[in-house]
Amino acid sequence: MNTEELLRRSSFIELGARERSGALLDAGSMRELIGPFDRFVSPWLAGQGVVTQADDGVVVGKGRIDGEPAVVLAIEGAFQGGSMGEVGGAKIAGALELAAEDNRRGIPTRAVIVFETGGVRLQEANLGLAAIAEIHAAIVDLRRYQPVIGITAGTVGCFGGMSIAAGLCSYLIVTREARLGLNGPAVIEQEAGIEEYDSRDRPFIWSFTGGEQRYHSKLVDAYIEDDVDAIREKVRAALRDGVPPRHRSDRHEAFLACLAAVDPAQQPRPAEVRALYQRGL
Amino acid sequence: MTPANEPSRGATWLSALTANAPLAEGYPATVQVVDATLAGEPARYIAVVPDPDNRFPRVRNGEVGLIEGWELARAVREIVAADADRRTKRAIVAVVDVASQAYGRREEAYGIHQALAGAAGAYADARLAGHPVIGLIVGRAMSGALLAHGYQANRLIALDDADVMVHAMGKAAAARVTLRSVEELEALAAKIPPMAYDVGSFATLGLLWRLLRVERPDAPSSADLDRVDTCLVEALADIRADARRDLSGRLQQAPRQMSKRVRERLRADWREG
Amino acid sequence: MERIRLEFPAGQPARHRAAVGVVGSGDLEVLLEPNTAGSTAVSITTSVNGMRRVWEAVLTRILGAAPLPAMKIEINDFGATPGVVRMRIEQAFEELNAADGK
Numbered sequence: 001m002n003t004e005e006l007l008r009r010s011s012f013i014e015l016g017a018r019e020r021s022g023a024l025l026d027a028g029s030m031r032e033l034i035g036p037f038d039r040f041v042s043p044w045l046a047g048q049g050v051v052t053q054a055d056d057g058v059v060v061g062k063g064r065i066d067g068e069p070a071v072v073l074a075i076e077g078a079f080q081g082g083s084m085g086e087v088g089g090a091k092i093a094g095a096l097e098l099a100a101e102d103n104r105r106g107i108p109t110r111a112v113i114v115f116e117t118g119g120v121r122l123q124e125a126n127l128g129l130a131a132i133a134e135i136h137a138a139i140v141d142l143r144r145y146q147p148v149i150g151i152t153a154g155t156v157g158c159f160g161g162m163s164i165a166a167g168l169c170s171y172l173i174v175t176r177e178a179r180l181g182l183n184g185p186a187v188i189e190q191e192a193g194i195e196e197y198d199s200r201d202r203p204f205i206w207s208f209t210g211g212e213q214r215y216h217s218k219l220v221d222a223y224i225e226d227d228v229d230a231i232r233e234k235v236r237a238a239l240r241d242g243v244p245p246r247h248r249s250d251r252h253e254a255f256l257a258c259l260a261a262v263d264p265a266q267q268p269r270p271a272e273v274r275a276l277y278q279r280g281l
Numbered sequence: 282m283t284p285a286n287e288p289s290r291g292a293t294w295l296s297a298l299t300a301n302a303p304l305a306e307g308y309p310a311t312v313q314v315v316d317a318t319l320a321g322e323p324a325r326y327i328a329v330v331p332d333p334d335n336r337f338p339r340v341r342n343g344e345v346g347l348i349e350g351w352e353l354a355r356a357v358r359e360i361v362a363a364d365a366d367r368r369t370k371r372a373i374v375a376v377v378d379v380a381s382q383a384y385g386r387r388e389e390a391y392g393i394h395q396a397l398a399g400a401a402g403a404y405a406d407a408r409l410a411g412h413p414v415i416g417l418i419v420g421r422a423m424s425g426a427l428l429a430h431g432y433q434a435n436r437l438i439a440l441d442d443a444d445v446m447v448h449a450m451g452k453a454a455a456a457r458v459t460l461r462s463v464e465e466l467e468a469l470a471a472k473i474p475p476m477a478y479d480v481g482s483f484a485t486l487g488l489l490w491r492l493l494r495v496e497r498p499d500a501p502s503s504a505d506l507d508r509v510d511t512c513l514v515e516a517l518a519d520i521r522a523d524a525r526r527d528l529s530g531r532l533q534q535a536p537r538q539m540s541k542r543v544r545e546r547l548r549a550d551w552r553e554g
Numbered sequence: 555m556e557r558i559r560l561e562f563p564a565g566q567p568a569r570h571r572a573a574v575g576v577v578g579s580g581d582l583e584v585l586l587e588p589n590t591a592g593s594t595a596v597s598i599t600t601s602v603n604g605m606r607r608v609w610e611a612v613l614t615r616i617l618g619a620a621p622l623p624a625m626k627i628e629i630n631d632f633g634a635t636p637g638v639v640r641m642r643i644e645q646a647f648e649e650l651n652a653a654d655g656k
Contacts, residue, residue: 016576033550034543036573036585043539044473049555051601051630053577054585060547078578086475090543097527097544098551120424120449122459127475129424129449130488130531131540133432136398137528140405161428161449167398182394182425183384187454191384192339208390219392248395249402252354259347259391264336268390276391 010228013153013177017074020114020153021061023228024072024235029063034091042085044124053079058088060095066236069102069109071095077116077156084162085121089131096138096148103145110146110239113139113169116153118184119160132161139168143247147171149238151231152178152211159184168249171238172220173231174211180220181209207270216274218281219248254281288330289343290420290444290499291378295328297501298376298417298510305356311335311343312352319372320514325360327353328376329430339385345426346383350396353430357403361410370412372517375404377431378420381451397429404433413520415513418480419498422447435526436490436516438509442498445480452478474536487534490516556603560613564594568623572649575642582631582639584646589624600631612636616643623650 015023022030034040036054045052057079061072073092075082084092092113102109120128139148147170152158154177158166163182166172174180183191185199198204207213215223221238224230258280262268288296292313296302299317308314310332316325331343340346345353357373364370383393408414416434427447431437439445449455456463470477474485484492491512495505523530532541567588575583589595594617598609627643634642 018573031553034546036583037571037587038546040539040543040546044475046555047473048469049601051555051577051599051632053583053630054573054628062551076576078576078581080577086537087539087543090540091547094544094547098547122450122455123469123473123476125449125455125476126447126483126486126488127537127540129427129432129447130486130537133401133428134528134531136401136428137405137408137433140402141409141527144409161425163394164398164401164425164428167392167395168402180394181389182382182397183389184458187450187458188384188386188389190454190457192386196339196386197384197389208386214392217392219395247402249354249398250358250406252351252358252399252403255396255399256348256351256355259351262387262391264338264387268387270390273390 009225011226012228012231013155013175013226015228016078017059017076017114017116021059021072021074024112024232025061025063025065025070026067030061031063033060033062033095040087042087042124044086044127048123050123056085056087056091057082058091060091065110065112065239069107070112071099071109072112072114074114075116080121082117082156083119083121084117084128084132085124086127086131089128089135093131093134093138096135096142100138100142100145103142108146111142112149112151112235113165114151114153115158115162115166116156117158117160117162118156119162129161132165135165136168139165143168143170143243145243147239147241147243149173149235151235152180153226153231154178168247170244170247171222171241173222173224173234173238174214174220175224175226176211177226178211179206179209180211180214213270213274217277219277251281289378291328291343291376292330293500294417294419295326295376297506299326308352308356309348311340311349312356314356319374320517322372324372324374325356326374326376327356329353329379329426337383337387339388340383343378343380344383345379345397345429346388347391347393347396350393350400350429354399354403357407361407361412364412370410372413372415373407374513375414375416375431375434377416377418377422377427379423379426379430380421381423382425397425400429401433408433408435409526411526413517415516417509417513418445418447420444423451424449435520437488438491438493438512438516439480439484439489440498441480441492441494443479444498446478447480447483448478485534486536488531490530556600558598558600558606558609560596560610562594562596562613562617564589564592564624565621566591566623568625568650570650570653572646572653574645574649577630577632580633580635580638582629582634582642584642585628586646586650587626589626591624594622594625594627596627596629598629598631602633608636612639616640
C-alpha cells in the first residue's frame with residue numbers, strides 16, 4: 001500500500017462506540033436511544049466505588065443501512081473492558097428483541113453488533129450473565145428474519161459469553177488486530193498453567209485467536225483492513241447476502257466430523273486448525 | 282461435592298428422574314442423553330457429566346468443552362427435527378451440573394466459543410419451535426457452561442442447597458481478575474446480590490421459576506424425586522399455557538427493574554416522531 | 555470514589571448539549587447541558603480521592619476566565635491528568651460550538 005492509500009484510510013479501531021455506530025449507519029440517519037443524557041447507569045457500581053459511564057458502555061444507534069431500518073449496538077471497550085452489565089446488556093438484548101418484533105410486523109429491521117468486550121462484568125456477575133443469555137436468545141430470534149452482523153475490530157476483542165453471541169451471528173467481520181475466543185488468556189493460564197497457555201505471549205495468542213487465524217479457519221466470514229469505509233461496505237454486502245441457508249452455529253455434524261479427526265493427545269498447531277476446518281467446513 | 286469415581290449430581294439426578302432408563306446411543310461419555318417421559322409424555326433429558334478418562338485432557342471434571350458443546354447441539358436438534366411435523370413438541374429437560382466451560386489451548390484453537398454457540402443456539406431454536414425447555418440446576422451452573430446448557434430454558438428450577446451455585450466465574454479467578462482478595466469479594470457479594478455465589482441470593486434476582494428444597498440433594502430419596510418430578514410437571518404445564526416462547530418471564534423481580542426500564546424506554550422511543 | 559461539586563458564575567444558558575470521552579483508565583467522560591442563567595454547576599465523580607484542590611484549580615482556569623454560557627457539567631473521571639481533563643472539556647465546548655454552527 002502506498003502513502004496515499006495509507007493517508008486515505010480512516011481507522012475504525014480508533015473510533016469510540018458512538019462514532020462506530022454513526023459510521024456504520026447511513027449518513028445522518030443515526031438516532032441514539034437511551035443516550036448518555038438519559039443517565040441509565042449501572043445501579044450496581046457506585047456501591048463498589050466504581051465510577052459509572054452515563055451510557056453504561058453501550059450505544060444503541062437506530063437509523064438506516066442502505067436505506068433499510070437498522071440498529072447498531074456498539075460496545076465501548078474502553079469502559080470496564082467492554083464488559084456486560086445489567087443496563088448495557090439490556091440495551092443490546094432489548095434492541096434485538098424490538099428488531100425481531102419489527103420483522104414480525106413486516107418491518108425489515110436488521111442489526112449489527114460491534115463486539116469489543118471481555119464478557120460478563122464481574123461487578124454485576126449474575127445479572128451480566130443473565131443479560132448475555134437474553135442476548136443469545138434475541139440473536140437466534142432475529143436471525144430467522146434478517147442477518148445479524150457481528151464485528152470485532154479490537155483492541156479489546158471478543159471474549160466470554162459475548163464470544164458465544166458472536167458465534168450465533170449470521171456473519172462475522174474481523175480485523176487483524178481482533179481476537180475472538182471464549183476465555184481470556186490470563187484466566188486460561190491461571191486455570192491450566194503457563195505451559196498450556198502463556199498469557200504474555202502475544203504472537204502465540206493471536207496465532208490461535210486472532211482475526212487472520214479465525215478467518216482462515218472459517219470461524220469468521222470476512223477479514224478486513226482497519227478502515228471505516230471497508231468495514232461499512234462489508235456490512236452492507238453481508239446484509240445483501242441475506243440470512244445464510246445454515247448458520248455456522250447450526251453445523252454440529254460438520255464440526256463434530258472435523259473434531260473426530262483431531263488427536264487430543266497432541267497440542268494443536270494453528271496451521272493444523274486451518275487445514276482441518278478448510279477441508280471439513 | 283461428590284467424591285471422585287462416584288456419579289456426579291447431574292448423572293445421579295438424570296438417572297433418578299428417568300428411572301434408570303438406558304442412555305441414548307452414540308453420545309460420548311460426557312453427554313448423557315435419555316429419552317424417557319414427563320407427565321406421561323415422551324421427553325428428552327440431557328446432562329453433561331465428568332469423564333476422568335476424556336481424551337481431551339482439560340475436560341475431565343464436568344466441564345463443557347468442544348465436543349460437549351456440539352453434542353448438546355446434536356441432542357437437541359435431533360428432537361426438533363423428529364418433531365418438526367408434530368403439533369405437540371416434546372419437552373427437553375436440561376439437568377444442569379456443570380463446573381465451567383473448558384479452559385485450554387485445544388479449546389481456544391478449535392473454537393470452543395463456536396461449540397457453545399452451537400448448544401445455546403440449538404436450545405433457543407427448540408424453544409422457539411415450541412418445545413418446552415426446562416433447566417433443572419442440581420449442582421454447579423457456571424458461566425459459559427450454563428449459557429450452553431440450561432440458560433435458554435423457558436423455565437429454570439434450582440435445588441436449594443449449598444452445593445448449588447450459579448455464577449460467571451469461580452471465586453478465586455474472579456478475585457484475581459477484579460484485583461481484590463477473596464474476602465473482599467465475599468464482602469461485596471454479601472451486599473450486592475448479583476455478585477453472590479449462593480443459590481438463595483440468586484433466587485432473589487427473578488431468574489428462577491422455582492427454588493426447591495429436597496432432603497438429600499446428593500442421593501435423592503423417593504420423596505425428593507416426587508417433589509422434583511411434580512415441579513417439572515408443573516413447569517411443563519406452565520410453559521404449554523404460556524403463549525410466549527421467550528425469556529421475558531425473568532424480568533419480574535425488583536433487582537432487575539433497570540432491565541425492564543431499559544426495554545420500556547427502548548420501546549417508547551423506537552419509532553421516530 | 556469521591557464526589558465534588560463546584561460552581562462558577564456564567565452568562566446565558568448554553569444552547570445545546572454535548573457528551574465526550576469515556577470512563578476509561580486515565581480518561582473521563584464530560585456531559586454538558588444548559589443550566590439556568592448565571593451559573594455553571596460542575597458535578598464530578600472521580601475514582602481518585604483527595605484531589606479536590608486540583609479539580610478546583612483546573613476548573614477555575616477553564617471556567618473562571620472569559621464569560622461562558624451557563625452549563626451543567628457532569629464529569630465521570632477515572633484518574634485523568636489535568637491535561638486530559640482540560641482536553642475533554644475543550645472537546646465538549648467544541649461540540650457545543652459546532653452545534654451552534656448547524
